[in-house]
Amino acid sequence: MYRYKITFAYDGSGFAGFQIQPHKRTIEQTLKIAVNKIAKNPTPPLHVIGSGRTDAGVHALNQVAHFDCPFELSNESMRKALNSLLPRDILVKKAEQVAPDFHARYDTHSKRYRYRVAQGEFVDPFKRFYTSHYKYPVDVAKMNQAAQDLIGEHDFTSFVASGSQAKSNVRRIDDASVVRDDVNDEIIFEFEGNGFLYNQVRIMVATLLEIGNGQRPVDDIPRILAAHDRQAARMTAPAAGLYLVSVNYDETNVKTVDDFNKTE
Amino acid sequence: MYRYKITFAYDGSGFAGFQIQPHKRTIEQTLKIAVNKIAKNPTPPLHVIGSGRTDAGVHALNQVAHFDCPFELSNESMRKALNSLLPRDILVKKAEQVAPDFHARYDTHSKRYRYRVAQGEFVDPFKRFYTSHYKYPVDVAKMNQAAQDLIGEHDFTSFVASGSQAKSNVRRIDDASVVRDDVNDEIIFEFEGNGFLYNQVRIMVATLLEIGNGQRPVDDIPRILAAHDRQAARMTAPAAGLYLVSVNYDETNVKTVDDFNKTE
Structure with missing residues (x-):
């Protein structure tokens, strides 16, 4: 597996917050669908780990998450693939392949x-x-x-x-x-x-x-x-x-x- | 009847345009409901005449409309009454009582x-x-x-x-x-x-x-x-x-x- 760190912006006004909740449009769920589509919908599905949650209506200019992909893509290809699959209220600004032990939540130094x-x-x-x-x-x-x-x-x-x-x-x-x-x-x-x-x-x-x-x-x-x-x-x-x-x-x-x- | 000219802003992204259409959220319909509530829902209902239509998704910083009210309110009371009844994507910036032959559409000089x-x-x-x-x-x-x-x-x-x-x-x-x-x-x-x-x-x-x-x-x-x-x-x-x-x-x-x- 190849681990990617992504930095992304979102307009929170159309989301019920970051964290997945049943029958709600959330940022985590929206990212998860795009990431799994890129990875050709593996079983079990891939998870997307955010640096932390944001509430419904809260915005992000540079939120960070990580996920693992079963194959390698260049940083630029990954960023473009994600943006082509994501709705217009989420924008991936940067995708970077990182070491497999990078963790978007645990490694946070400050926000x-x-x-x-x-x-x-x-x-x-x-x-x-x-x-x-x-x-x-x-x-x-x-x-x-x-x-x-x-x-x-x-x-x-x-x-x-x-x-x-x-x-x-x-x-x-x-x-x-x-x-x-x-x-x-x-x-x-x-x-x-x-x-x-x-x-x-x-x-x-x-x-x-x-x-x-x-x-x-x-x-x-x-x-x-x-x-x-x-x-x-x-x-x-x-x-x-x-x-x-x-x-x-x-x-x-x-x-x-x-x-x-x-x-x- | 007392005629009022109103100058108002709206975020058009939540509206199917200015003009009333069945089962759609429009600016004209939203204003009409507020104006009729202020006038205590007369029969037949009051109409709101805009300076012109805007399409779905088009915004306005200073759109103009007129309507007639069966009783007199001060300009400031009319403006506050409208804003207290309107949703947050329409804002009445100014309400002015005008002569009964003022017409928001026909009297337009330029836009x-x-x-x-x-x-x-x-x-x-x-x-x-x-x-x-x-x-x-x-x-x-x-x-x-x-x-x-x-x-x-x-x-x-x-x-x-x-x-x-x-x-x-x-x-x-x-x-x-x-x-x-x-x-x-x-x-x-x-x-x-x-x-x-x-x-x-x-x-x-x-x-x-x-x-x-x-x-x-x-x-x-x-x-x-x-x-x-x-x-x-x-x-x-x-x-x-x-x-x-x-x-x-x-x-x-x-x-x-x-x-x-x-x-x-």
């Missing part, structure tokens, strides 16, 4: 998420699936200041939704920023970290918006983190504004095909 | 359309409903030069689709431009004129793209116009890239409520 909030009085009809909407005035500098308190290794129990199956709620955030995009009249939140819990980004964004709007003090994040209590954070921002920007792998840990061949 | 073509090798999953895609290189200066030959009053028989019900194919184009949007890697076509025939903009864009790609000479437009033959132009660009930008009324001809009250 980056973006959250877009449109301002202005009305929901722009063209943005309804691509941003959330918050019409109230917000102090972006205050939100950005508060966001810095999220950086570091913390128990994020106060920022996890009830459906989470994680064994530990300890995660590390390496970067957090909140900026205004004047051209599009949007607020852009970005977070990079070693992993995010169920709905964590959306709960952090909702909490920061409350800080930006003056409903919470700017120094409220350390108190909420210390509470270890989901009730301390309250709101969850909607799925539509969330984008998985990148999934990063520790280059030294990712065996390329060349490395693999050398050690053979 | 402006925009057409967005994404370049690059792949269809961006986030643009698939909002631009068309043309991956081949094009000479924007040539296209813009050729577009100037469309300006003026012409018989556009060569640029009209077979479904047209127009009595005359003579129309006047006042402005035509083709520019490159480097930020978004798109080509932007704009046309303003006193009216456009069925699929006219989409056929003009397809023809200009053939000129930009060198499949036709830069001076081909006068020849195509003179042919008075749909076969001379050939292709039609897809609906997804087309936007109705504005519908313009001759201000001196639009009686405002104040004018109307003065003459009463």
